[in-house]
Amino acid sequence: MAEPSTAHCSLYISDVLVDFTKSRKNVESAELRIGELHTPVERAARKTLRQTFSPPMKISLGVSFSLHLRHKRLLGMKTEDEDIDFDTDDIFRVSDARGKPERQEYIKFHKKIKIVVELFGSITTEQVVSSDENPELQPTTDEIIRICPRFRILVIGKTGVGKSSLINHAFGVEKALTSDDKPGGANIDTEFISNQNDKFVLHDSKGFEPGDEDNLKIVQDFIERRKNMPALKDQLYAVWLCFEIPRAGGRLLETGTEEFLTLKRKGKLGDVPVIVVFTKYDKLIDRMDRTLDESSLEGLSDNDIKKLIKNKAETELQKICIGPLKKFAGPDIPSATISTKEEHKETLARLIQETESHVRQHFALEASVMTSIAQRVDPRLKINASIEVGKRRYWKALASSTAFKNRMMRDCLNVLHTDIVTVWNFSDPHRFLYSTEFRTMMVNMVNKLDSDDERAADPNKCIVVGLSMVGTIAGIVSALAGPAAPIVVPIAAGVVLAVWVHDVYQMSHAVLQRFMSYIVNLTLVLQTLYLVSESQELTRRAIKLAVASYLKSPMSGKVHSRIQEYVRGLTLLERTDRDTLDKIFELMQLFDISAEKDSGLRVQIREDVGSLPDEPW
Incomplete structure (x- = not known):
């Protein structure tokens, strides 16, 4: 086989170890800083800290890369902060010199503190090779x-x-x-x-x-x-x-x-x-409100008055804005x-x-x-973008398994997960949505819905969505949030992953059902999280609240029953990729929440959730 021609522009960090057993300093905390992204490194033992990143963290040439330490000397009381800078040019030179192995260690010593960075390479231009092997699984959003x-x-x-x-x-x-x-x-x-x-x-x-x-x-x-x-x-x-x-x-x-x-x-x-x-x-609306003839409002409800004011505002807009603009700039x-x-x-x-x-x-x-x-104002556009990303590569072959052939199902789910989370673009500096804990929650949600037969709804029954569904979610969030009580999620984040995720992807009804469930459930959980958090920095509490609220809502059971019914009716899986895509689109759009529908409820939800401190998974 011919050697590939590559451009090796990025490396990915999968693990960081901070060993200060030989140092007189007592490291209290460490934080990895890559560009604007700051991620804590957890304590592994008394004199070591360690963090595994899933997905791995990307470093690129020219991007700042450092380790921020907070420590105090043994027998000392004063706390000190220290930044240890890494030379990305040197890291890439070492990587090139070693022939770009799949995984390698980069070791740095700093005043008797040993830092081990485990990383691997990522090819950012297409490899020119003649091979029947599948290309490396990479999120479509990376490209x-x-x-x-x-x-x-x-x-x-x-x-x-x-x-x-x-x-x-x-x-x-x-x-x-x-x-x-x-x-x-x-x-x-x-x-x-x-x-x-x-x-x-x-x-x-x-x-x-x-x-x-x-x-x-x-x-x-x-x-x-x-x-x-x-x-x-x-x-x-x-x-x-x-x-x-x-x-x-x-x-x-x-x-x-x-x-x-x-x-x-x-x-x-x-x-x-x-x-x-x-x-x-809003100022135009206020002006229209002030000019209303009080006598004309006799017997009108509050909603009727709001409609009247809005209609007056639209008429005024046409007169002073839209009309003059189109007259000059053209109708388009x-x-x-x-x-x-x-x-x-x-x-x-x-x-x-x-x-x-x-x-x-x-x-x-x-x-x-x-x-x-x-953008961070329209959840429906997020869902539409997820669909565009999904159908570009991985979703279009869920049934026939061409994209995931010979891959572990865990790796297949990881790449799907990363694409969907990336599109939603939450304020998530701690990368909670990429964490092992949240991924485990989502996998085990599929298991829970599989085994929760009593939740299954009649797929032929008419599903009422829209404001009623938004209102239902808002009510559940408010009930679960409580003033200070920890959020209890029916699927714990720390339990062992389901056995099937360690199997190799294969073409079967059960696998297709699980993957469709994962994609749709994750998307709708993130939609619920949008209602809970909007543009605020994410906390584990907010994520748990979104997961628990979605599971408690009728939405999760209805989604599952519809997928189950669809997969049962399939015969030749290899011929159903187009139909599977359409079914995913249908379910996402059936339960999506437009910005118009959710505008009044976000205030209520945020007031109920409040600014309580974060809590563990």
């Missing part, structure tokens, strides 16, 4: 992120229009790093990346002030440069042009804005989608009206949906998937 690591967006708008608030809420960060906070104003080439969500990169520009032609030229040149960049990751995927909704009689478009939209209409800005964003919709100009207030969060989801739709029309699939990964 997508390699091609398109971040959703790149330009936001244009005057100071005070609400750009920072929009970015904060749309992408789930506490403080957008916009140039409004920087002395000297905007520098459009600056890449703002948040530590809380590194899946988007923001470029910021001030609005087009009257008589200021320079900024229009700066924006035009920036869009042109990005349009001509050959790599997808460097291109610009969307522009949000932001205006505060004017009062009646106020002018919507300034001269500079009209020129910018003229350039877009004439095709001089290329295919990059420009979405006009009308901000502070996309727009969205938004408010970042909690009671109007569904407006943000509509903006994201509009943006993703236009990105999908004009860019490669990786860009639209990354749009869905980066």
